[in-house]
Amino acid sequence: MTPALRLVDLTVSYDRHPAVHHVSAEIAAGEMTAIVGPNGAGKSSLLKAMLGLAPRIEGKIECAVKRIAYLPQQAEVDRSFPISVLDTVLLGRWSRFGAFGKAAKTDVHDASHAIESVGLGGFERRPIDTLSVGQFQRVLFARLLLQDADLVLLDEPFAAIDAKTVVDLMEVIRRWQAEKRTVVAVLHDIDQVRRDFPNALLLARELVDSGPTSRVLSPENLLRARAMAEAWDEHAGACIPLKQSA
Amino acid sequence: MLYTYLLEPFADFAFMRRALIACLALSVAGSTIGVFLILRRMSLMGDALAHALLPGAALGFLLGGLSLPAMSLGGFVAGMATALVSGAIARFTTMREDASFAAAYLTSLALGVLIVSLRGSTIDLMNILFGAILAVDDQALILIVGTATVTLVGLAAIYRPLVVECFNPGFLAAMGVRGGLYHALFLGLAVLNMVAAFQALGTLMALGLMLLPAVASSFWAREVWSMTLIAVPLAFLSGAIGLLLSFHAGLPSGPVIVLVASLFFLVSLLLGSRASVRSRLSRPVHLRG
Numbered sequence: 001m002t003p004a005l006r007l008v009d010l011t012v013s014y015d016r017h018p019a020v021h022h023v024s025a026e027i028a029a030g031e032m033t034a035i036v037g038p039n040g041a042g043k044s045s046l047l048k049a050m051l052g053l054a055p056r057i058e059g060k061i062e063c064a065v066k067r068i069a070y071l072p073q074q075a076e077v078d079r080s081f082p083i084s085v086l087d088t089v090l091l092g093r094w095s096r097f098g099a100f101g102k103a104a105k106t107d108v109h110d111a112s113h114a115i116e117s118v119g120l121g122g123f124e125r126r127p128i129d130t131l132s133v134g135q136f137q138r139v140l141f142a143r144l145l146l147q148d149a150d151l152v153l154l155d156e157p158f159a160a161i162d163a164k165t166v167v168d169l170m171e172v173i174r175r176w177q178a179e180k181r182t183v184v185a186v187l188h189d190i191d192q193v194r195r196d197f198p199n200a201l202l203l204a205r206e207l208v209d210s211g212p213t214s215r216v217l218s219p220e221n222l223l224r225a226r227a228m229a230e231a232w233d234e235h236a237g238a239c240i241p242l243k244q245s246a
Numbered sequence: 247m248l249y250t251y252l253l254e255p256f257a258d259f260a261f262m263r264r265a266l267i268a269c270l271a272l273s274v275a276g277s278t279i280g281v282f283l284i285l286r287r288m289s290l291m292g293d294a295l296a297h298a299l300l301p302g303a304a305l306g307f308l309l310g311g312l313s314l315p316a317m318s319l320g321g322f323v324a325g326m327a328t329a330l331v332s333g334a335i336a337r338f339t340t341m342r343e344d345a346s347f348a349a350a351y352l353t354s355l356a357l358g359v360l361i362v363s364l365r366g367s368t369i370d371l372m373n374i375l376f377g378a379i380l381a382v383d384d385q386a387l388i389l390i391v392g393t394a395t396v397t398l399v400g401l402a403a404i405y406r407p408l409v410v411e412c413f414n415p416g417f418l419a420a421m422g423v424r425g426g427l428y429h430a431l432f433l434g435l436a437v438l439n440m441v442a443a444f445q446a447l448g449t450l451m452a453l454g455l456m457l458l459p460a461v462a463s464s465f466w467a468r469e470v471w472s473m474t475l476i477a478v479p480l481a482f483l484s485g486a487i488g489l490l491l492s493f494h495a496g497l498p499s500g501p502v503i504v505l506v507a508s509l510f511f512l513v514s515l516l517l518g519s520r521a522s523v524r525s526r527l528s529r530p531v532h533l534r535g
Contacts, residue, residue, distance in 0.1 A: 053416075053419055072417065100403070
């Protein structure tokens with residue numbers, strides 16, 4: 001089976017500092033893959049690159065899927081903005097009506113259905129600034145449901161989320177997998193990854209290992225990832241071509 | 247009685263009628279722009295931008311005298327240049343955008359006052375700084391009403407991407423939409439409205455009718471469209487009440503209009519239905535009884 005994504009010697013950099021350095025890996029289609037690594041290991045940058053939003057990449061990303069949906073970290077969303085739950089979720093159909101089109105009756109119906117299926121039935125008209133962090137994450141998941149994507153990228157979906165919400169949202173993720181969608185999630189809870197995600201990609205700017213979770217998240221690999229993150233030299237010269245980067 | 251106080255000034259004097267229509271047009275378009283300025287957290291930057299019109303308008307004044315087209319064109323060019331240059335400075339250096347706007351605004355205020363004083367009298371300077379809504383002539387009225395029309399059509403066209411750009415820019419980018427384009431279009435409309443308001447309220451207070459009603463509305467409404475629906479009538483009421491007060495009491499109209507708008511803001515701050523002082527002080531519902 002062809003992979004959903006193939007990363008070939010991928011380097012993502014901001015201001016000449018690489019956040020992801022010479023990574024080659026494959027994301028299996030129709031499966032759940034967790035991206036794991038210490039802080040600053042380039043996990044979010046890798047997701048942005050998969051979306052085509054990284055400012056500067058070298059190497060290649062071969063993409064075999066058409067529609068990609070993305071869950072941002074909550075800090076990227078202005079949660080005090082005066083907008084209702086229903087309108088937020090409806091944005092998931094952007095690819096259908098774009099910047100100028102009209103939302104069809106079916107879109108509104110599907111949005112209500114999605115809101116219900118993440119356990120927020122009756123919240124349609126509520127402004128988002130009245131929601132808790134966990135409830136708002138449910139709203140963003142409902143928006144993802146409406147996007148009907150082949151590949152779903154989740155950036156720290158469970159950071160600061162209560163246990164009950166994690167259980168409910170994991171259920172949504174499993175449903176995606178049952179529908180043969182590919183799910184890639186940046187996660188911090190190693191135990192959860194071992195329990196719920198069959199594949200993992202361990203990152204410390206460079207790739208430590210990728211493949212079945214039981215192998216990738218071995219104690220030796222985790223130690224290596226930590227050592228690599230600590231040993232990284234911010235001021236190292238460029239690797240190719242032979243030129244000072246400063 | 248009521249007629250003498252409320253309607254007679256408008257029935258008897260053409261300049262009062264023109265001023266009222268100017269207020270209506272400025273309210274409809276300006277306070278809608280104001281709502282977005284607040285949501286984008288750009289209220290102070292908007293203010294800086296309004297002051298930045300001054301050297302352009304002053305240059306127009308220097309070349310063409312008190313001619314509306316010359317001063318408006320000059321103001322528009324200066325405003326757009328300030329917006330773009332400040333944005334570029336913030337992007338290419340480590341200076342933050344608010345700091346670069348503040349620097350641009352101080353520079354342009356000083357430059358503008360200097361240019362006007364090269365040729366004009368103190369009265370000209372006062373007119374440019376504080377406006378003269380009672381002196382609005384047909385030409386100015388056409389500019390103001392035309393701006394309002396362009397603004398409403400323009401905002402309706404870019405409404406959805408603009409809202410998403412404020413609320414979740416990353417999502418817009420992931421949908422392949424260039425949010426920066428809509429931001430620039432919005433800034434263009436904002437500067438256009440400041441140019442229109444500048445004739446009536448001057449460069450120092452042009453933003454009064456745009457921002458104060460919008461801020462007031464945020465204490466009552468919970469969505470962008472309902473904020474706008476509240477801000478527009480508030481702005482028009484401020485204009486109408488301000489005009490009448492200034493007429494009967496013989497006060498300068500611009501400051502009175504802005505002060506009435508401030509009053510609406512204060513009342514909303516105290517009594518508004520959400521996030522106001524009243525809602526903070528009142529006991530939570532489940533503790534009553």
